[in-house]
Amino acid sequence: MNQQIQQLYQIAQKPERRIVGLMSGTSLDGLDVALCRIAGSGPDTQVVIEHFTTIPYTDDLKARIRAVFAKRQIDFEHLCLLNPYLGRLHGQLVRDCLRSWGVPPTEVDLVASHGQTVFHAPKTQHGHPDYPNATLQIGDGDHVAAETGIITLSDFRQKHVAHGGEGAPLAVYGDYFVFSQPGENRLLLNMGGIANFTYLPADADPNVVFTTDTGPGNTLLDAYARQFLNQPYDADGQLATQGQINQALLNALKQNPFFAAPFPKTTGPEVFNKAYVEAAQTGSGTQDLPPADLMATLTRFSTETIAEAISRVLQPGQAYAVYMSGGGMHNPVLTAHLRQLLPQSCTFGQTDALGIAGDAKEAMLFAVLANEAVAGGHTHFGNRTGNLRSGIPGVTMGKVSFPT
Numbered sequence: 001m002n003q004q005i006q007q008l009y010q011i012a013q014k015p016e017r018r019i020v021g022l023m024s025g026t027s028l029d030g031l032d033v034a035l036c037r038i039a040g041s042g043p044d045t046q047v048v049i050e051h052f053t054t055i056p057y058t059d060d061l062k063a064r065i066r067a068v069f070a071k072r073q074i075d076f077e078h079l080c081l082l083n084p085y086l087g088r089l090h091g092q093l094v095r096d097c098l099r100s101w102g103v104p105p106t107e108v109d110l111v112a113s114h115g116q117t118v119f120h121a122p123k124t125q126h127g128h129p130d131y132p133n134a135t136l137q138i139g140d141g142d143h144v145a146a147e148t149g150i151i152t153l154s155d156f157r158q159k160h161v162a163h164g165g166e167g168a169p170l171a172v173y174g175d176y177f178v179f180s181q182p183g184e185n186r187l188l189l190n191m192g193g194i195a196n197f198t199y200l201p202a203d204a205d206p207n208v209v210f211t212t213d214t215g216p217g218n219t220l221l222d223a224y225a226r227q228f229l230n231q232p233y234d235a236d237g238q239l240a241t242q243g244q245i246n247q248a249l250l251n252a253l254k255q256n257p258f259f260a261a262p263f264p265k266t267t268g269p270e271v272f273n274k275a276y277v278e279a280a281q282t283g284s285g286t287q288d289l290p291p292a293d294l295m296a297t298l299t300r301f302s303t304e305t306i307a308e309a310i311s312r313v314l315q316p317g318q319a320y321a322v323y324m325s326g327g328g329m330h331n332p333v334l335t336a337h338l339r340q341l342l343p344q345s346c347t348f349g350q351t352d353a354l355g356i357a358g359d360a361k362e363a364m365l366f367a368v369l370a371n372e373a374v375a376g377g378h379t380h381f382g383n384r385t386g387n388l389r390s391g392i393p394g395v396t397m398g399k400v401s402f403p404t
């Protein structure tokens, strides 16, 4: 037997595994690195985050990714070069992190690497009847494995697509195993570039739990912060606070069939980008809005669409605990709108209160998915969870890359 298969077999049998989860999201702010200790699998999964950091991307790296990011026309050679480049870079960054944490790579069982989404195209969005749902992540896992010397799982989304899903959101799997709490209706709200939430009902019914994207989180705010402030984001919503919400523009922004579509659904910056905002401005005659008003309106747009999506699952007479994660939870204007828009039956906190730092939650998710792929197999709980084709006993997400 190949020794590396033997090694993987042994890792699968361990009572607990040390897994580095990597996430590079739609905000392109940096690489999230979470060293997780994971015991058990499926509903018995127990996670402790031993170390977490976000390694900021340099302006040069952001520009290299933006050259192909969410664009319909790109330089294909550049995409080809970026695939191994990012894989190698992510591997080097993992090595640097482990060194700074004093953890030898030999003491880490697996790396779980999301890679960088460069294009997301669910059928509802691309509209080509003869093509399936599609999504593309780069930063090839073989390069991560070769750089780190650690068995790496990557490219988690393709199996979901292969079984009829949109390849996202995958958060449902991790959230259900890690955060379900019988007796409490929980809403796990992640506000990254794109916002999504997982509904975890108090009876933990696997047929009811699901995750869905709601639309933009920070992606539009960041795009205009770069333009108006020459900053990566509108820190603490300072510009938004100075502006007035423009109702005509807000109404125009909300005119997209995505918002009325049934759950679960996914989207990305391929749809919600500056061209989308400009079209809404033209349609509503608000092209000359001052920057602060535009930022205030876009912030409200994100929060209204999040709150309206969440409201669809709220039942009268029930209490709900909303646990926030992702960079948007640090924006006080976003969180103030949410508190105002959602009913009093909702209480608000961060996943930090559940033992998982909100900034680390998505990186942890991929560590949990890798754990499940190697040692579990419980990633099936009802057909609602991701529009997977019915009758599938479970899907194992992630491809294995051996270091040599």
Ligand SMILES: Nc1ncnc2c1ncn2[C@@H]1O[C@H](COP(=O)(O)OP(=O)(O)OP(=O)(O)O)[C@@H](O)[C@H]1O
Residues within 6 Å of the ligand: 024, 025, 026, 027, 028, 029, 190, 191, 192, 193, 194, 195, 218, 221, 222, 232, 233, 234, 235, 236, 237, 325, 326, 327, 328, 330, 331, 332, 362
């Ligand atoms: N203090 C702050 N004030 C305002 N916004 C903030 C603050 N801190 C973080 N953010 C926002 O959070 C973003 C980063 O969020 P995060 O890392 O969760 O996104 P991501 O993982 O890249 O996105 P996605 O989940 O869509 O893939 C920043 O780009 C910024 O918009």
Ligand SMILES: CC(=O)N[C@H]1[C@@H]2OC[C@@H](O2)[C@@H](O)[C@@H]1O[C@H](C)C(=O)O
Residues within 6 Å of the ligand: 025, 026, 117, 120, 135, 167, 168, 169, 170, 171, 172, 192, 193, 194, 195, 196, 211, 213, 266, 267, 268, 362, 365
């Ligand atoms: C295609 C893709 O990369 N989607 C991301 C993105 O970022 C947030 C939202 O859009 C979510 O659908 C997804 O990531 C999380 C981790 C998920 O799959 O649950």
